Amino acid sequence: MIATLALLGASSARASCTLKIVKVTPCLASGAAGTPEIGTPYGIRVTFDVTGTPTHPFGIKFTIANVTHTFNGYNLRAGNGYYSYFVADLCLDDVIPYSVTLDPANVSGNTNPNTTVSGSFSPTPPATIVQTYSPSTKNGAVSRTLTFSSGATLSSLYTLIGVPTSHGAQVVIKAPTPANFQLVTTAPYNLPAFQSLQTNVPSGTYTFGNTFSVTLSRMRVNPKLLRKITWASLGTLPAEYAQWLTPDNVNESTDPAIASFVSQALPSDYRTALTPYDAARTLHKAVMRALIYTEPPPYDDAVTSLQVGEGDCGCYAALLVSSLRSIGIPARRILGFWTGFSQSHVRAEFYLPGAGWMVADPTLGNGVDPTGTYAYYFGSVSDSDQFVAVDVGDSHEMTEYSVDAQGLQTPNFWYEVTSGPVPTIEANNNFSYLQPGLTAEYTLLLQPTTSSPGIPQGTGYGLLTMSSTGGIILSGQLADGESYSTSGALGGSDGDQFIFSTPLAYPASAQGTLSGTLSFVTTTGPFRTTGTGDLSGTITWIKPQESSGNFPAAFQTTLNSIGSLYTAPASGAGVLPGFTAGTLTLSGTSALTTLGATTLVKDVSLSAANAFKITNPSTDKLTLTVTPSTGVFKGTFHDYRPGGASLLTTFTGVVFQQEANGGGYFLNTTNSGGVTLTP
Numbered sequence: 001m002i003a004t005l006a007l008l009g010a011s012s013a014r015a016s017c018t019l020k021i022v023k024v025t026p027c028l029a030s031g032a033a034g035t036p037e038i039g040t041p042y043g044i045r046v047t048f049d050v051t052g053t054p055t056h057p058f059g060i061k062f063t064i065a066n067v068t069h070t071f072n073g074y075n076l077r078a079g080n081g082y083y084s085y086f087v088a089d090l091c092l093d094d095v096i097p098y099s100v101t102l103d104p105a106n107v108s109g110n111t112n113p114n115t116t117v118s119g120s121f122s123p124t125p126p127a128t129i130v131q132t133y134s135p136s137t138k139n140g141a142v143s144r145t146l147t148f149s150s151g152a153t154l155s156s157l158y159t160l161i162g163v164p165t166s167h168g169a170q171v172v173i174k175a176p177t178p179a180n181f182q183l184v185t186t187a188p189y190n191l192p193a194f195q196s197l198q199t200n201v202p203s204g205t206y207t208f209g210n211t212f213s214v215t216l217s218r219m220r221v222n223p224k225l226l227r228k229i230t231w232a233s234l235g236t237l238p239a240e241y242a243q244w245l246t247p248d249n250v251n252e253s254t255d256p257a258i259a260s261f262v263s264q265a266l267p268s269d270y271r272t273a274l275t276p277y278d279a280a281r282t283l284h285k286a287v288m289r290a291l292i293y294t295e296p297p298p299y300d301d302a303v304t305s306l307q308v309g310e311g312d313c314g315c316y317a318a319l320l321v322s323s324l325r326s327i328g329i330p331a332r333r334i335l336g337f338w339t340g341f342s343q344s345h346v347r348a349e350f351y352l353p354g355a356g357w358m359v360a361d362p363t364l365g366n367g368v369d370p371t372g373t374y375a376y377y378f379g380s381v382s383d384s385d386q387f388v389a390v391d392v393g394d395s396h397e398m399t400e401y402s403v404d405a406q407g408l409q410t411p412n413f414w415y416e417v418t419s420g421p422v423p424t425i426e427a428n429n430n431f432s433y434l435q436p437g438l439t440a441e442y443t444l445l446l447q448p449t450t451s452s453p454g455i456p457q458g459t460g461y462g463l464l465t466m467s468s469t470g471g472i473i474l475s476g477q478l479a480d481g482e483s484y485s486t487s488g489a490l491g492g493s494d495g496d497q498f499i500f501s502t503p504l505a506y507p508a509s510a511q512g513t514l515s516g517t518l519s520f521v522t523t524t525g526p527f528r529t530t531g532t533g534d535l536s537g538t539i540t541w542i543k544p545q546e547s548s549g550n551f552p553a554a555f556q557t558t559l560n561s562i563g564s565l566y567t568a569p570a571s572g573a574g575v576l577p578g579f580t581a582g583t584l585t586l587s588g589t590s591a592l593t594t595l596g597a598t599t600l601v602k603d604v605s606l607s608a609a610n611a612f613k614i615t616n617p618s619t620d621k622l623t624l625t626v627t628p629s630t631g632v633f634k635g636t637f638h639d640y641r642p643g644g645a646s647l648l649t650t651f652t653g654v655v656f657q658q659e660a661n662g663g664g665y666f667l668n669t670t671n672s673g674g675v676t677l678t679p
Contacts, residue, residue, distance in 0.1 A: 016109040017052035017078070019102045026098075026121040031085045038093045038123045038220040039133070039382050045085035046100045046117070050076050054108035061101040062086035065374050070104060091364070093380040094223045095120050125222035129355050132169055132217035136385050138339065140164075140434040143209025144411040152423035154201040157415045158400055159208045161194040162391035162408030168334070168349050168357040169219045169384035175212040186396040189243055193396055193408060201415075203423050208411055209431070214388055219359055221379035226277040226355060233353040234276060234328050241351050244330035250318050250394040251333070252303045253325035261290070261306060262323050276329055280350055280360075281375045283323045287362040289372030291316055313363040314346040318394075320362050324350050334359075334389035335409035337432040341490075341520050344409055344432065345387060359384050388434055433490070440466040442535060443631045443654040444476065444518075444563040445663045454553045456480045457588055458665020458672040461654040463630060464498075464518075464535075464563065466490070472498045474518075477652065478541065479665040479672050480551050482506065484514050497537075504543070512543045518561060534658060535563035550671060564658035566631045572608050575628050576660045579679050581605045581615075584624060586637070586651065586666055588673020600637065604677075631655045633677070639668055651675050 027045035028034045036042050044062055059072040067088045076082060090096070102115040126133075142161065148154065161181065166172045177183050181194040194210060237245075247253045265286035267273050274282065294310040302318035305311035311319075317333045324331035330351040337344045349357045358379045365376035391408040400414060410430040417423070444462035448455060462476035475485040486502035501515035516539035539561050545554040569575055586600040602622050603615040612624040612633075622637040631654050638646040653664015653675050662677035 016111055017050060017054045018112045019054075019058070019108065019110045019115055020049045020051070020112055021100065021102060021115065021117050022047040022049060022081075024098070024100050024117045024119060026123075027085050027087075029087050031083075031087075035121060036123050038125050038380050039218055040123075041087045041089045042092075042096065042121075042123060043085050043087040044098045044100060045083060046102075047081060047083045048102060049080045050078050050082060052078055052109075054103075054110070056107045056109070058103035058108035058110075059105060060084055061099075061104040063097075063099045064088050065090060065092060065096050065098075066369050066371070089382075091368070091377045091380065091382050092374055093123060093125065093221065093378075094375070095122050096374075125224065126220055128222065129225040130219065130221050130358060130379075132219050134385060135215050135217040137173065137213065137215050138388065138434050139211065139213050140337075140388055140390075140432070141209060141211040142390055142411060142430075142432045143207055144413070144431070145205065145207040145429045146413065147205040147426045147428075148203040148423040149426055150203045152203045152417065152421045154203075154415045154423070155199065155418040156400075157198045157201045157206070157413065158398070159196045159198075159411060159413045160396065160398070160408060161208065161210050161411045162335075163192040163194060163210075164212050164214060164336075164388060164390045165192065165392065167389075167392065168359055169217050169381070170388060171215040171217075173213040173215060175210065178208070178210045181208075181210075184398075186398060188246075188248075188395060188397060189393045190240075191391070191393060191396060195398070208413075212390075216385040216388060219379070219381050219384045221355070221358060223277065223379075226352065226379070227275045229276055229352045229354060231271050231276055231328070237330065237353070241330045244332050244351065244393075245325050245328065247322070247325070248393075248395050250301050250314075251322040251325060251331075252301060253322045255303045255322075257303045257306055258322045258326050261286070261319075262326050265323070266327070270327070276352055279327060280324055280329055280352075281378055283327075284320060284360055284362055284365065284378045285372040285375050287316060287320045287323065287372075288365040288376070289370060290319060291366070293363065293366060312346075313361075316363040316366065317346045317348040317361075320348045320360060321350075324348075332393050333407070335391045335394075335407050336387060336389040337409075337434060339386045339434045342430070342432050346409070347387065347389070349392070390432075431490075435466065441566045441568070442466070442563045443566045443656060444474075444535070444561055445654065445656060446476070446478065446539060446559040446561050447663070448479065449558045449560055452557075454551060454555055455557050456551060456665065456672040458667075458674045459653065459663040459676075460559065461632070461652070461664055462561070462563070463632070463654070472500075474498070474500065477665075478504075478514070480543070480549075481667055481672075482512075482543075486514075490520075506544055506546060512541070514542075515540050516559075516561065518563070534565045535561075537561045550667060562656075564656045566655075566657055568629050568631075569610065574606055574608065575610050575626055575631060575655050576606065576657060576662070576679075579606055579660045582661075582677060582679040584622075584635075585676045585678070586673060587676075588666075588671060626655065631657070633662060633664065637666075653677070 024046045026035050027043035029041040057073050057075040059070045061070040097120045099118040103110050164172050181196045184195045186193050270279050292310045295312045297312040297315050302322040305315035321331040334349050335346050347361045351357050359381045361377035368376045394407045442464040446460035456479035458479035460478040465473045473487045486500045498518045504512035506512050518535050518537040520535045539559040542556045546552045584602045584604050605613045610628050620637045624635040626633040634652045636650050639649045640646045649668050651666030655662040664675040665672050
């Protein structure tokens with residue numbers, strides 16, 4: 001996020017000038033002076049004077065850590081106390097350098113050579129050594145679907161599912177044992193897993209998985225307190241932590257290649273020159289610059305990834321874990337996925353006595369700073385409330401078989417055939433899902449794609465509820481007033497789509513249909529594109545011939561659907577975050593006749609109690625209300641006919657929280673029109 005202030009009007013006279021920085025200080029996201037807390041946006045504010053008149057508008061260049069931005073167009077007169085600021089959302093802690101330069105392009109006619117100020121600041125750490133904050137409850141599910149070719153019988157089919165546990169930034173609320181599974185403990189790390197054994201299994205399709213609820217929090221650390229932890233305290237670790245020092249097939253911590261990598265990253269006397277925390281921090285930065293991100297990776301283990309210099313998130317985590325274990329710091333990979341659908345990811349956790357398990361993500365660190373200059377996503381991780389680990393470590397050893405490499409990030413299986421034909425696996429699909437709350441609610445806008453006569457021009461709407469197990473209920477209204485309702489479950493090749501077809505109960509001999517595919521957005525956080533919605537899709541609307549009504553002719557048309565997550569507001573909160581005033585617009589060239597206009601525009605305000613007020617009332621007597629539990633809005637207005645008669649007309653729609661707006665439709669005796677609510 002960026003912001004700039006104090007851009008004043010231009011001056012008519014131009015001459016040489018002097019630009020002088022008065023002071024540079026850290027600031028809050030609002031631009032107010034102050035030291036930001038770890039985990040909040042970091043800002044730098046510059047105060048400067050201008051003597052004389054700049055010959056041209058100039059820029060100000062800000063740099064915080066490795067992030068640089070230049071604001072241009074400062075068109076200023078002579079004056080004192082101008083200020084501007086820059087804010088960046090950086091997943092960093094400890095000492096952070098900055099610099100500010102006035103007129104870096106040297107276009108203002110400035111005669112002062114000293115227009116750069118550099119310094120550093122340390123964001124305010126938590127009072128405790130580690131703090132988890134901003135908790136949120138989320139529901140998740142993982143599943144795997146297998147299809148075995150026909151004509152064969154499996155003598156045995158073993159299935160194994162990871163069990164999420166409480167550690168680091170997550171606390172498990174519930175993770176019930178799936179039907180026909182039992183909870184077991186696996187070697188070598190004494191990890192829980194759900195196991196099932198079936199015998200004499202005929203060929204066919206099988207789906208297995210589990211559901212859970214967790215509390216996920218953001219994490220930040222206090223570097224000063226962490227530096228008090230000594231190497232001696234790592235010498236006598238309890239067995240539950242000491243077990244995460246031994247090598248395995250993925251994290252080869254005793255391999256000479258790992259020893260060489262560590263010796264190049266750390267000073268030879270690191271045990272006296274660095275604290276355990278600083279040694280771990282240094283290795284984290286070394287891993288950030290050691291690999292080039294590649295998907296899919298050519299290898300899974302730390303050593304081979306290091307040798308080829310590339311890998312995915314699992315490889316980054318494995319190299320960090322191996323390096324930390326090699327110097328006596330317990331570490332492990334944590335395997336899971338992001339909020340959304342089928343967005344797998346692997347991070348690392350490391351343990352220091354008195355601090356517990358802390359999150360480190362060299363993959364995301366590399367994405368922000370490939371040079372490894374700054375320890376991004378190390379200990380202080382502001383997106384840990386968006387990631388759930390469904391397994392830790394990389395090995396599950398059973399009597400019958402073992403699981404390595406990706407652990408139980410997705411459910412695993414093993415089968416044997418003692419006689420008869422050996423089946424082939426015709427389909428093998430994994431699915432994961434993580435969403436806020438016990439259920440996820442969405443509001444949908446169903447927008448017309450054509451202005452052809454006889455096609456309703458308003459925006460229909462939908463209300464979609466998704467359960468924690470992927471069950472879907474969808475209902476709403478089309479722009480001709482027809483109601484619809486359907487239900488089903490998530491599907492599609494990646495398990496992130498709702499495919500439906502439902503009849504429409506028009507009063508005609510032939511029913512209409514509404515069918516389509518809604519795809520849930522699988523990109524979250526900084527990679528989300530504004531305007532894409534939380535789900536989207538194309539819907540086909542088929543209407544039969546009728547003898548009367550607004551749209552008696554049969555038609556088939558396509559609707560563009562876009563959806564937003566909807567959270568019913570708490571008491572005193574608005575249905576549209578940040579919306580206090582805006583505009584309600586009703587339009588339709590053949591639908592609206594009020595005073596001979598084709599558009600009716602009303603200014604509206606929204607109170608903390610979610611009461612709309614029309615701030616420019618007139619003879620149309622428009623009313624507007626909203627139901628906070630669903631996000632549906634409704635209203636009426638008087639549509640004036642030629643000759644002065646009026647028709648009381650109703651309209652309805654839904655709010656769209658992602659963009660703080662809304663849409664809907666209105667109907668009169670002959671047609672429909674669109675309704676939009678904008679800030």
